[in-house]
Amino acid sequence: xxxxxKSSRTAGQKSAPKAVPARGKNGFKPEEKKPDAAQTAAxxxxxxxxxxxxxxxGMPTRNPGAVNPYLPHMATVQEVIKETHNIMTxxxxxxxxxxxxxxxxxxxxxxxxxxxxxxxxxxxxxxxxTRREYLxxxxxxxxxxxxxxxxxRPGDTVGVRAPLGNxxxxxxxxxxxxxxxxxxxxxxxxxxxxxxxxxxxxDYGKITLLYGARSPQDMAYSYELPExxxxxxxxxxxxxxxxxxxxxxxxxxxxxxxxxMAPQPDNAVAVTCGPPIMIKFTLEALAKLRFAPEQIxxxxxxxxxxxxxxxGRCNIGEKYVCVDGPVFTYAELQGLPNEx
Amino acid sequence: xxxxLKFLPHEHLKAWLEELAGTMRVLAPQxxxxxxxxxxxxxxxxxxxxxxxxxxxxxxxxxxxxxxxAFHKKxxxxxxxxxxxxxSQAEKEEPATPAMELTPPEQPGPTxxxxxxxxxxxxxxxxxxxxGGRYQDPYYLQRRExxxxxxxxxxxxxxxxxxxxxGGDPANRRDADILATRLENGWLLEPLTERAERVLGSTLLGxxxxxxxxxxxxxxxxxxxxxxxxxxxxxxxxxxxALFDDKDFxxxxxxxxxxCGACTYLCPTCHCxxxxxEKAGLSGVxxxxxxxxxxxxxxxxxxxxxxxxxxxxxxxxxxxxxFAYFLKNHQGRISCCGCGRCIKSCPSxxxxxxxxxxxxxxxxxxxxxxx
Ligand code: SF4
Ligand code: SF4
Ligand code: FES
Numbered sequence: 164x165x166x167x168x169k170s171s172r173t174a175g176q177k178s179a180p181k182a183v184p185a186r187g188k189n190g191f192k193p194e195e196k197k198p199d200a201a202q203t204a205a206x207x208x209x210x211x212x213x214x215x216x217x218x219x220x221g222m223p224t225r226n227p228g229a230v231n232p233y234l235p236h237m238a239t240v241q242e243v244i245k246e247t248h249n250i251m252t253x254x255x256x257x258x259x260x261x262x263x264x265x266x267x268x269x270x271x272x273x274x275x276x277x278x279x280x281x282x283x284x285x286x287x288x289x290x291x292x293t294r295r296e297y298l299x300x301x302x303x304x305x306x307x308x309x310x311x312x313x314x315x316r317p318g319d320t321v322g323v324r325a326p327l328g329n330x331x332x333x334x335x336x337x338x339x340x341x342x343x344x345x346x347x348x349x350x351x352x353x354x355x356x357x358x359x360x361x362x363x364x365x366d367y368g369k370i371t372l373l374y375g376a377r378s379p380q381d382m383a384y385s386y387e388l389p390e391x392x393x394x395x396x397x398x399x400x401x402x403x404x405x406x407x408x409x410x411x412x413x414x415x416x417x418x419x420x421x422x423x424m425a426p427q428p429d430n431a432v433a434v435t436c437g438p439p440i441m442i443k444f445t446l447e448a449l450a451k452l453r454f455a456p457e458q459i460x461x462x463x464x465x466x467x468x469x470x471x472x473x474x475g476r477c478n479i480g481e482k483y484v485c486v487d488g489p490v491f492t493y494a495e496l497q498g499l500p501n502e503x
Numbered sequence: 504x505x506x507x508l509k510f511l512p513h514e515h516l517k518a519w520l521e522e523l524a525g526t527m528r529v530l531a532p533q534x535x536x537x538x539x540x541x542x543x544x545x546x547x548x549x550x551x552x553x554x555x556x557x558x559x560x561x562x563x564x565x566x567x568x569x570x571x572x573a574f575h576k577k578x579x580x581x582x583x584x585x586x587x588x589x590x591s592q593a594e595k596e597e598p599a600t601p602a603m604e605l606t607p608p609e610q611p612g613p614t615x616x617x618x619x620x621x622x623x624x625x626x627x628x629x630x631x632x633x634x635g636g637r638y639q640d641p642y643y644l645q646r647r648e649x650x651x652x653x654x655x656x657x658x659x660x661x662x663x664x665x666x667x668x669x670g671g672d673p674a675n676r677r678d679a680d681i682l683a684t685r686l687e688n689g690w691l692l693e694p695l696t697e698r699a700e701r702v703l704g705s706t707l708l709g710x711x712x713x714x715x716x717x718x719x720x721x722x723x724x725x726x727x728x729x730x731x732x733x734x735x736x737x738x739x740x741x742x743x744x745a746l747f748d749d750k751d752f753x754x755x756x757x758x759x760x761x762x763c764g765a766c767t768y769l770c771p772t773c774h775c776x777x778x779x780x781e782k783a784g785l786s787g788v789x790x791x792x793x794x795x796x797x798x799x800x801x802x803x804x805x806x807x808x809x810x811x812x813x814x815x816x817x818x819x820x821x822x823x824x825x826f827a828y829f830l831k832n833h834q835g836r837i838s839c840c841g842c843g844r845c846i847k848s849c850p851s852x853x854x855x856x857x858x859x860x861x862x863x864x865x866x867x868x869x870x871x872x873x874x
Contacts, residue, residue: 230639230641231607231641232638232639232640233571233572233640233642233778233789233791234571234572234605234607235605237602237603237605277780277789279574279576279603279780279782279787279789280574280780280782280787281780281782282778282779282780282789283778283780283789284805303805305805305806306805309805320576320602320603322603438806439806439808464804464806464808465802465804465810466801466802466803466804466805468776468777468778469776469778471637471638472633472636472637472638473633473634473636473638473640473774473776474775474776474777474778474791474794475774475775475776475796475824476775476777476794476796476801476802478820478824478828479810480744480747480823480827480828481827481828481829481831481832486637486638500744500747500823501747501748502747502810502811502816502820503810
């Protein structure tokens with residue numbers, strides 16, 4: 164596969180990349196969803212430990228000191244990968260080995276990654292729950308916190324509050340043909356789902372991936388592309404916005420390439436993540452291909468702080484993206500106020 | 504009549520608060536210049552128990568700014584290089600302590616608030632399902648449990664008061680721990696929750712009976728009458744979403760708004776906050792502080808996209824949250840207690856009552872027009 168002639172440039176810059184684990188290994192089934200499992204083992208005594216039980220009928224009766232959802236797990240950066248000029252990937256391991264061993268998350272769930280002194284920001288956990296040597300976050304530089312995170316080096320300490328939010332409906336997607344469409348940094352949530360499905364290959368029908376970026380240099384995970392392209396378990400189509408030297412794949416905007424590929428909507432589910440403008444036109448393309456709103460899944464970007472439905476920042480109408488999302492079907496989005 | 508009613512003669516009020524201050528933090532409204540604010544009870548001054556506090560009481564349970572935890576980076580302990588017997592460099596042992604230490608802050612202990620308004624107590628109970636819902640907020644819940652709320656019945660209403668529109672009452676028995684009514688000769692204290700017992704054991708308190716209860720009831724009825732008829736807000740949780748895309752409506756309702764945020768900071772039910780880190784050297788704190796959804800930057804995403812870049816969209820969200828979204832998430836509860844502070848303090852005379860009534864009228868009109 165000579166395709167990555169350009170994009171392999173970035174692969175050369177990453178520090179000690181690990182080979183992609185062989186498919187189907189570690190293919191254990193994740194346990195039932197336990198959104199709070201990680202927090203019960205918070206690394207520090209909860210702030211209000213020992214607070215008396217609430218008694219008033221109008222008050223919650225659970226011991227308010229038992230869990231402190233604001234305290235992050237301490238974690239260590241194991242590996243740093245420079246993906247593109249503005250995206251870096253961090254592989255982190257929770258310091259408490261017990262917590263790391265018991266850490267469960269679902270494909271699509273997010274985490275708050277923090278650098279103490281710089282602050283927290285939300286990212287999808289883009290490693291797969293089926294591959295648990297580390298938690299992987301890909302960070303696009305876009306502000307103060309992300310710029311500070313880009314300074315992280317192996318061995319540095321970070322905070323991780325995770326898992327948060329809902330996840331891709333991978334159960335309901337079983338037995339269906341899957342069309343994955345990732346644009347730019349939107350490939351991160353797609354990646355976790357892709358590996359989850361590859362590790363549970365028998366559960367799914369045909370898997371098609373369309374991954375687009377502005378240019379070959381803007382393609383994160385370039386070092387994984389040869390394997391995706393040669394895989395017999397999936398069909399992988401890559402596209403860039405404009406012609407580039409040495410590029411042997413598609414050239415064109417994602418919605419146009421998608422229309423050209425014309426995936427069949429029968430018994431299929433499409434999952435699309437990326438910048439709002441790409442999502443908008445991809446939804447239109449999927450509609451043209453006769454995908455029903457219930458067959459289309461996407462993730463929403465929203466500014467977040469608490470990640471637990473309290474700080475009020477991420478609402479769309481009565482829904483909070485941090486706890487009711489970030490994953491929504493297009494049908495669900497149509498039921499929300501038009502404030503995306 | 505309630506056998507547990509207590510009576511506090513006016514001349515014993517300060518002695519009682521002083522006695523409580525021996526074992527707990529006592530807060531009461533106090534005049535500060537032109538404003539009335541909550542302060543630690545000062546026996547040398549009179550608490551202000553007639554004028555409505557300028558600020559709400561929410562900061563007692565949800566401070567304007569508080570540390571979620573402090574962090575301290577530990578320097579690796581000094582380990583001199585050492586040599587193995589063969590003269591080679593010995594491997595250094597990994598430091599056993601974590602590189603970063605987190606310390607949650609101390610929380611205030613037992614507290615009593617005397618003389619908050621009933622509407623402000625209503626603000627507190629709109630916080631409860633938010634801070635103790637799907638996720639438990641230990642900071643809020645600890646303070647909530649440690650605090651006895653004594654609401655005073657209002658004997659008169661301001662022109663901006665509308666608690667009865669939104670399920671409140673000048674004699675609010677739904678939300679506080681104790682309802683206090685100012686009678687001719689003293690305060691009638693009516694315990695409403697188990698927490699009330701923590702402050703009602705004093706020998707300065709006498710028992711109250713039928714006569715006091717009747718006197719209080721008459722005052723409550725008079726206050727209710729003074730507030731006047733409450734309009735019927737039934738259907739508001741559907742009317743507002745129905746007008747979501749009605750640009751003309753939201754542009755005209757928000758035209759005067761300066762996006763200053765005063766309404767949200769003074770509001771006893773606004774619960775939004777931000778989280779930021781402050782650092783100096785190796786140590787710092789992760790803070791949370793009140794934030795306002797009326798600010799343009801509030802929803803600005805890292806990508807530059809802003810779903811609520813226009814003030815019309817922000818006002819629509821503020822009113823929509825209180826009078827529609829909150830109702831759907833919390834069993835019909837309106838997230839406005841009718842305190843009127845946002846009306847009284849708005850530099851541009853934006854009136855949430857007017858917006859709500861206009862929305863009801865406009866949605867009904869549209870519905871009729873659509874058959
Ligand atoms: S106080 Fe008035 S002017 Fe200020 S943000 Fe609120 S509505 Fe707008
Ligand atoms: S919205 Fe206005 S009237 Fe309602 S509780 Fe808040 S400040 Fe008071
Ligand atoms: S991020 Fe705080 S409510 Fe969603």
